[in-house]
Amino acid sequence: MILDRFRLTDQVAIVTGAGRGIGRAIALAYAEAGADVVVGARSVDQIEETARMVRALGRRALPVRCDVMERADLENLVEATITEFGRIDVLVNNAGGSPPKPALRTSEREFENAFRFNVTTAFLLTRLSVPKMVETAGGGAVVNISSVAGRENAPGIVAYGTAKAALSFMTKELAQDFAPRVRVNAIAVGSIRTEALGTVLTPEIEADMVALTPMARIGEVEDISACALYLASPAASYVTGEIYGVNGGLVGLNMKLPRAFEGA
Numbered sequence: 001m002i003l004d005r006f007r008l009t010d011q012v013a014i015v016t017g018a019g020r021g022i023g024r025a026i027a028l029a030y031a032e033a034g035a036d037v038v039v040g041a042r043s044v045d046q047i048e049e050t051a052r053m054v055r056a057l058g059r060r061a062l063p064v065r066c067d068v069m070e071r072a073d074l075e076n077l078v079e080a081t082i083t084e085f086g087r088i089d090v091l092v093n094n095a096g097g098s099p100p101k102p103a104l105r106t107s108e109r110e111f112e113n114a115f116r117f118n119v120t121t122a123f124l125l126t127r128l129s130v131p132k133m134v135e136t137a138g139g140g141a142v143v144n145i146s147s148v149a150g151r152e153n154a155p156g157i158v159a160y161g162t163a164k165a166a167l168s169f170m171t172k173e174l175a176q177d178f179a180p181r182v183r184v185n186a187i188a189v190g191s192i193r194t195e196a197l198g199t200v201l202t203p204e205i206e207a208d209m210v211a212l213t214p215m216a217r218i219g220e221v222e223d224i225s226a227c228a229l230y231l232a233s234p235a236a237s238y239v240t241g242e243i244y245g246v247n248g249g250l251v252g253l254n255m256k257l258p259r260a261f262e263g264a
């Protein structure tokens, strides 16, 4: 049955930023597909809630408080996974983000923090997880949550866009390093209805976004979790080093931010 190739029966997945939004949806999709899930983020009440939802789907869950910016937390996340489940099959580097900000008001520290949050943390956690995947499961899959902002150029997002572009490129580099044992792919996410997007959405901005999106709607978290399930599953066993666009068909950004010298 072709649908059997989309199952993750008895696999173990680590998902960062799984307390809400896209990360929670991916954790639930993996649980539905048969995986046990390690749920990492900083807010304990939120990761515990995701863990409860995973258990309600009949799978085991381990909530682990983790700030991906802290190396010790990343090490603990991997160690706790091995202690609890004895293996790692899938890693989703989902925690990330950075608000839009004009280039001339973006400080050196903000630029470097965006890079660390979106790229270096994914590199570190991948480097910690991949040897364990090979050792305990013979191989595995990494899914990085990137953005269409890392592919299309636009004003007002230099730190975020540059960082996500690096995450997408790193995905391709690591796919070459780790083939044929561990596949590494990314998703170029578009505008998805989550708390993070909610911080910039007004009814006017939403109407503009929809008008500029070929598929004429804001995306839902399940649009992303469906792709993340495919990329983690045996259905994608011949896919590595790819950046899958799940963004309603965008060929440019759907948010209009001002240029530095507009109106000057």
Ligand SMILES: NC(=O)c1ccc[n+]([C@@H]2O[C@H](COP(=O)([O-])OP(=O)(O)OC[C@H]3O[C@@H](n4cnc5c(N)ncnc54)[C@H](OP(=O)(O)O)[C@@H]3O)[C@@H](O)[C@H]2O)c1
Residues within 6 Å of the ligand: 016, 017, 018, 019, 020, 021, 022, 023, 040, 041, 042, 043, 044, 046, 066, 067, 068, 069, 094, 095, 096, 097, 098, 145, 146, 147, 148, 189, 190, 191, 192, 193, 194, 195, 196, 197
């Ligand atoms: N939503 C969109 O439109 C969109 C578009 C393109 C790309 N993306 C990407 O999708 C990913 C998820 O975004 P989202 O929209 O689902 O965001 P969200 O709803 O705000 O959820 C973010 C999750 O990450 C966790 N998190 C934040 N900082 C963290 C840290 N330092 N360490 C560990 N976990 C942390 C949050 O929990 P705590 O705060 O409790 O830690 C939360 O569980 C991000 O990489 C983002 O760049 C989103």
